[in-house]
Amino acid sequence: MSVKVYAMTCGWVTMPMNSLLSGEEGTLLVPVPSYLIDHPKGAILFDTGLHRDIFTDKAGYLGKMAKWLDVTFHPGEDITARLGVMEHDAGKIETVVISHLHFDHCGGNAQLPNARMIVQAREWAAGHEPDFIRTNGYKTEDYDLGHDILQIEGEHDVFGDNSVVCIPTYGHTPGHQSLIVRTDGGEVVLAGDACYLRRTLEKMWLPRQVHDKEAMLASLKILAGLKARGARIFYGHDPEFWKDVPQAPAAIA
Numbered sequence: 001m002s003v004k005v006y007a008m009t010c011g012w013v014t015m016p017m018n019s020l021l022s023g024e025e026g027t028l029l030v031p032v033p034s035y036l037i038d039h040p041k042g043a044i045l046f047d048t049g050l051h052r053d054i055f056t057d058k059a060g061y062l063g064k065m066a067k068w069l070d071v072t073f074h075p076g077e078d079i080t081a082r083l084g085v086m087e088h089d090a091g092k093i094e095t096v097v098i099s100h101l102h103f104d105h106c107g108g109n110a111q112l113p114n115a116r117m118i119v120q121a122r123e124w125a126a127g128h129e130p131d132f133i134r135t136n137g138y139k140t141e142d143y144d145l146g147h148d149i150l151q152i153e154g155e156h157d158v159f160g161d162n163s164v165v166c167i168p169t170y171g172h173t174p175g176h177q178s179l180i181v182r183t184d185g186g187e188v189v190l191a192g193d194a195c196y197l198r199r200t201l202e203k204m205w206l207p208r209q210v211h212d213k214e215a216m217l218a219s220l221k222i223l224a225g226l227k228a229r230g231a232r233i234f235y236g237h238d239p240e241f242w243k244d245v246p247q248a249p250a251a252i253a
Contacts, residue, residue, distance in 0.1 A: 171216025
């Protein structure tokens with residue numbers, strides 16, 4: 001059995017540095033990743049990037065978020081176009097693993113009308129709680145679209161063969177999850193926002209504001225343990241790291 005992983009940068013976001021590393025000043029332009037995992041039983045996605053509405057009405061889409069971040073997103077960077085480069089039809093993608101429900105991780109869900117979304121149950125619940133929607137940047141129009149939703153608790157073996165496994169990495173949001181992919185070349189860990197930057201993991205350096213600091217530190221320790229045993233960690237938004245990440249249609253593993 002051979003499992004392949006492909007990385008796609010689906011736009012860029014300019015964020016305050018202290019939203020990434022507490023106490024840092026200035027801003028940083030960071031990538032918005034999505035991944036295709038090609039398994040003998042089918043292709044799945046991990047995260048879906050940005051919503052196409054940003055093309056035509058960025059200010060309207062971002063709303064209050066426009067006060068502290070900006071988005072660079074061009075036609076050809078949306079998930080449908082990125083999949084097309086690999087000759088995959090977005091309408092035929094059957095499974096998507098969503099790390100969490102922030103706009104830059106599930107904004108492309110609308111382009112995947114036939115996919116089942118795999119999300120941690122506590123994240124799905126948070127995404128429908130008015131207080132979390134108001135304070136955590138959730139936009140129900142990104143994810144509450146009538147898809148089949150598989151709500152999971154904790155670890156979940158996507159294909160039943162231990163090759164693609166969701167792992168809970170709570171803290172950034174109530175139900176954040178990362179993905180372990182076991183390939184012929186070794187383990188790959190798609191960290192999502194459990195670990196924004198390489199420095200986040202190396203120094204256990206949290207952002208200024210997170211949902212649960214203790215949970216996020218515990219998740220970083222899990223990622224550090226995986227890295228210590230040889231896994232390759234793909235950091236969620238590290239522009240320096242992503243300069244060396246091959247883009248689809250080249251495989252990263």
